[in-house]
Amino acid sequence: MLRSGNVNKENTIDLIQNMNIDEKIGLDDIPEIDLYMDQVIQLFESKLSKLKRKEEDKVLTKTMINNYAKAKLLMSVKNKKYSKEHLILMSFIYNFKGAISINDIKLMLETIVNKYENGEEYDLRSLYERYLKVTTADSNELEDSVKKKVDKLSDISKEDDFEEKFLLVSSMISMSNMYRRIGEQLIDKFFGEESK
Structure with a gap:
């Protein structure tokens, strides 16, 4: 069943702003001391719980970390x-896993x-800061x-409320799929086996 409410610029922007879409774990949010798994989960839940679609969803679990x-x-x-x-790597994983496969990640x-496994240094904090x-x-x-x-969809749908909503959602999913496919192609090109 279609919920009431017009599709317009203000309503849609309000929806996006209320989604906390740009919520991230900042470098200052991550303590310098090492954390146990339960503390890691608690940090992720406290900082990213606004991004959950449903209240019962989990941001991070022991099983995920393992x-x-x-x-x-x-x-x-x-x-x-x-x-x-x-924790920085877990934050990357959290942000990537909704769009690309674990293999691609x-x-x-x-x-x-x-590099870390071989005892080499990598400035992961600087990379993460630039990522943010x-x-x-x-x-x-x-x-x-x-x-x-x-604005474009309002013109195309001829003021039909159902069509406006359907086309807006379809367009967002289409854009998401296109960006994901581009990302996958770039992963294949820059990080795939043939590039090594």
Whole structure:
């Protein structure tokens, strides 16, 4: 059943702003001391719970963390404690896993994890800081893009409320799929086996 409410620029932008779409774990949110798994889960829940679609959804679980470790998405853990670098990688994984496969995430993180496993340094904090700046800029661009899309769809749908909503959702999913496919192609090109 279609819920009431017009599709217009203001309503859609309000919806996006209320979604906390640009919510991220900042470097300052991650303590310098190593954390136990329960503390890691608590940190992620406290910082990212606004991003959950449903209240009962989990941001991060013990099973997820163990699966990331088994898949070699994280460097080895020392004394059952996770460093700031582990948490940064988990944040990347959290943000990537809704769009790309665990295999693709592994390809992207492999260079970083391997360096740590081999005792080499990698400035993961600097990379993460730049990542946060890029995603903040993306969030700002999104609002402008959605405003333009709503205007276009209002013209196309001829004031039919159902059609406006259907086309807006379809367009968002279509854009998401296109960006995901582009991301997958870039992963294949830059991180795939043939590039090594």
